[in-house]
Amino acid sequence: MDASEVRELLTAEALDLLAGLPPSDSTADAVSLVAGLRRAGHPPARVSAVLTQHRLRRKAVAKFGPFAERMLFTEAGLEQASRLGVAAQHAGRYVAAGLTRVADLGCGIGGDAMALAALDLEVLAVERDEPTAAIAAYNLAPWERATVELGDAEAVDATRVDAVWLDPARRTGARRLSSPDDWSPSLDAALAIARRRPGGIKLAPGMDRALIPADVEAQWVSGGGEVVEVVLWSGALARPGIRRAALVLGPQGAAELVAADDSPDVEAGPLGEYLYEPDGAVIRARLIGDLARSIEGRMLDATIAWVTADRLAPTPFARAFRVLERWPLDAKRIAKALRERGVGTIEIKKRGVDIDPALFRKQLKPQGPNAATLVLTRAAGERVALLVERVD
Template sequence: MDAAELVELLTPEGLRLLDSLPAYESKDDVVKAVATLRAAGHSPALVAAVLSQSKLRARAVSKFGPFAERMLFTEAGLEQATRLGVAARHAGRFRAAGATRIVDLGCGIGADALAMAAIELTVTGVERDEVTAAVASYNLAPWPNASVVHSAAEDFDLAGYDAAWLDPARRSEKGRLRDPHDWSPSLDFAFGLAERMPVGVKLGPGIDRGLIPEDAEAQWVSVDRDVVELGVWFGALARPGIRRSALIIRSDGGSDELTAPGDSPDVEVGTLGRYIYEPDGAVIRARLIGDLARSLGATMVSDDIAWLTADAAIDTPFATRFEVIERMPLDEKHIRRELSARGIGTLEIKKRGVDIDPAAFRKRLSLRGDGTATLVLTRVAGRRVALLARRD
């Protein structure tokens, strides 16, 4: 969204028109809406602006729920915005640390600032991009304890603030920025603030672990098995004795957490048992597979393969359990015959440690039948195997 489009939106006519639109569902709806709105006398620019926002609001529901119906978005801002349930946990950490005046440096469209304001913290969002700052101001308008300043994070005066939150922009108009020095603000700036005040920094979960300072708490977060972020916490925002954490958030809003003072050592490779366990991605990223294995009485299926195996069926929020039906050689013809004999027509394929394209592999299996199963293509004790399994 550019400035001209925002000007069209931020008028009484624009906002009334946007709020009057039905929920966006398909491209066919857009074609009909354009014709209807143009016939009603609305300008092409206004029609384009409201329909663009309608599409973004529909996409935003997965992150913001019903709040999305009254928010404005930019494409890039929505992509990087924190899910509201995760932002609420960020805000709770600031409150638990006793911080009351927070500066959100690089606030984007205001997702984290919104969560902070909702629990009565005073928050100032700082945003370098003028259009994004205006969108954040609109989104935070219902909260008198929230404000937005159009400024570069590096230029903002931090006097009077208890703590800082940063979500550095990691994309430009040309695409993803690989070098942390090119982020806005840079990673050096973000981590450097920890020398002055308690700081929390949101990063992508796949960041080079060597960049994480030793004195920080690193928490990987997954939502419904999708790893969404790495939070790096300093000072009073970091919990004593915890340096590695995997936070698992469920769709019902509940959560479970695995914590440790550091990376946990792996367990040994063992014999394939009745069950295999696929650790949640946050546990894998946090390198807490060893601690999870010990809690399950499990062993590794192979060196450098992030799957566990055991004979016992133990429920855990930190891994998905599968019962092994049959172990087979990783031979396409053999697998095809076995699936055909069992009438498997719906097959989930998982792979780890083997160079196979699951989608192409599935097409070659000529699946037929009413049965369902999971096929795990991996290595067991170093050997390539196929494990026919069912979700337990």
């Protein structure tokens, strides 16, 4: 989004027009809206800016819920913004640590700054891109203790605040944020800032673990079954004795596994009645061993992140399945067994075997009214197929 589009968007006429647009979910609706706005005499630049926001607001509901209806967005800012529930977890850290003045350095559209301000913290939101800073100022307007400044994260005087939050942006031309070369500010610069003041640094969950310093707490976060980030916490924001954490946000609330370091593995053993698929945050944090011990389980294979157990032990850190059948990983044999069960819809999970699930499904030629879940993996080195059912 360029400066001229933001200037057009922030006029009273454009904002009133945006607020009055009816819901729309299809291309046909969008075409009709454009035609109607043009007939009403609105200039093309205003129509373009308003309809872009109308589209982004619909998209943003997945992250911001009903708050999206009063916010403004940029494409890149929405993509990088933390989900509302995740941002609330971030903000809670600062409150728990007794830190009251926080600088959000590289605030983007202001999502995390909003969560901080909502907990009555004094927030200094800094953004170097002028159009994005203007969007952040609009989003933060309801909070009197939130201020937006145009500037560079590395140039901010951190002595003005008690703590910092950094969400490094993607450098121009970079496709992902798993390499420190893709970040702005760089990882070294962000860590330097977070050592001068207690801080949190949000990074891509797949970052190279070798880059994680020994003096920070690394917390992987998952929501909706997806690992969304790893945050490096420093100073008073890092909990004593904890260097690894897996935070799982689910329908029942937040649950967390913590440890002083990567947890020791448990031994592999025979397939039990139940199979557990660890949450991605647990896998990334390398806390599978602690999870397995907590449910009296064992690894299905020493090299694969499946845990098996003889009893059901509900846990927020893994999905549980009851094992119905075990077969060698032979497509013809599996196809015959599934036909006998009238299985026409198959969910395939695979880990540790070089198989394309889509091609394998075609080999099975499923048909029938029933549905099933098939796990393709290794057990004690043997390639196996497990027919399982989800345990709610």
